[in-house]
Amino acid sequence: MRRSSKLAVGLVALALLAAACGKNSNSKSAAKTTRTAAATSTSMHEEMMPLPDYAKGFKTTFAAPADGVKVTGNELKVEVAVSGFKLDCDLAGKDNTPTSAHYHLLLDKVLINMYCSPDATVSMQNIKPGVHKLEVAPALNDHAEVLEAGNAQTISFDYEPTSALPVLTDETSADKPSIKILSPKPGAVLSGAFDVVVEIKNFEDNCNLFGKPGVAGYGHWHANLDSMEGSMMGMGTMLGMACTNTFHATTTGLKSGQTHDVIALLVDNGHAPLHPAVADKVTVTIG
Numbered sequence: 001m002r003r004s005s006k007l008a009v010g011l012v013a014l015a016l017l018a019a020a021c022g023k024n025s026n027s028k029s030a031a032k033t034t035r036t037a038a039a040t041s042t043s044m045h046e047e048m049m050p051l052p053d054y055a056k057g058f059k060t061t062f063a064a065p066a067d068g069v070k071v072t073g074n075e076l077k078v079e080v081a082v083s084g085f086k087l088d089c090d091l092a093g094k095d096n097t098p099t100s101a102h103y104h105l106l107l108d109k110v111l112i113n114m115y116c117s118p119d120a121t122v123s124m125q126n127i128k129p130g131v132h133k134l135e136v137a138p139a140l141n142d143h144a145e146v147l148e149a150g151n152a153q154t155i156s157f158d159y160e161p162t163s164a165l166p167v168l169t170d171e172t173s174a175d176k177p178s179i180k181i182l183s184p185k186p187g188a189v190l191s192g193a194f195d196v197v198v199e200i201k202n203f204e205d206n207c208n209l210f211g212k213p214g215v216a217g218y219g220h221w222h223a224n225l226d227s228m229e230g231s232m233m234g235m236g237t238m239l240g241m242a243c244t245n246t247f248h249a250t251t252t253g254l255k256s257g258q259t260h261d262v263i264a265l266l267v268d269n270g271h272a273p274l275h276p277a278v279a280d281k282v283t284v285t286i287g
């Protein structure tokens with residue numbers, strides 16, 4: 001009995017996926033015009049479709065909290081159940097694989113972050129009191145999300161703070177933001193784990209604002225490999241996001257002898273690169 005209901009869910013997911021693909025391929029121009037913020041990059045749907053067949057088997061759900069939970073504190077802890085793939089952030093931003101991926105949490109349809117642990121915490125910083133949506137979706141290494149109903153899950157929560165965090169507001173400065181990669185050094189030969197260490201000036205790095213509405217002068221940075229353009233506002237080649245001066249990276253998934261650019265770029269809370277771009281890069285070799 002269990003088996004057949006699972007199969008039914010799978011078939012529905014397949015049908016939905018097929019329907020979604022068909023719909024998207026017929027409305028490419030519409031998708032483009034609605035994504036003016038990323039006007040220079042290719043339409044997200046165009047890059048994302050079709051998802052590889054194996055993605056149909058990727059599934060994430062909330063083990064906790066329950067749908068409709070009331071949140072009175074300033075963070076919401078979630079527990080995610082994953083099936084059909086192994087959580088692996090070491091491969092994020094690199095080639096897609098049929099077995100490893102990660103998951104994304106989205107707040108009111110906006111990406112918060114990528115995760116590789118079943119437990120995650122969502123900050124209520126700058127969230128307005130009231131009902132909000134939280135979605136969990138499998139994400140391939142290139143961050144393409146599997147958003148179909150059988151793969152992703154959306155719950156709502158009611159934020160009724162007893163003592164809300166002070167709202168972070170625009171911070172304007174005459175000085176331009178900058179980011180510089182201090183490590184690795186250009187020409188470094190890397191093998192295994194390595195840290196990308198940056199120096200950021202005139203910009204407030206803030207994790208609690210991931211996926212929140214924009215606040216001038218605030219955001220975080222992305223560590224990318226080789227490119228900061230293309231699908232999903234340049235996130236297709238994103239190794240990960242950071243809001244401290246250090247990002248822990250690894251050469252896992254890269255081949256010995258290859259040359260790559262490690263790029264660090266400043267982004268806003270919604271993960272869009274600053275305009276004009278503020279970035280730095282170093283070229284390294286995989287040992």
Ligand SMILES: [Cu+2]
Binds near residue numbers: 222241267271
């Ligand atoms: Cu980001």
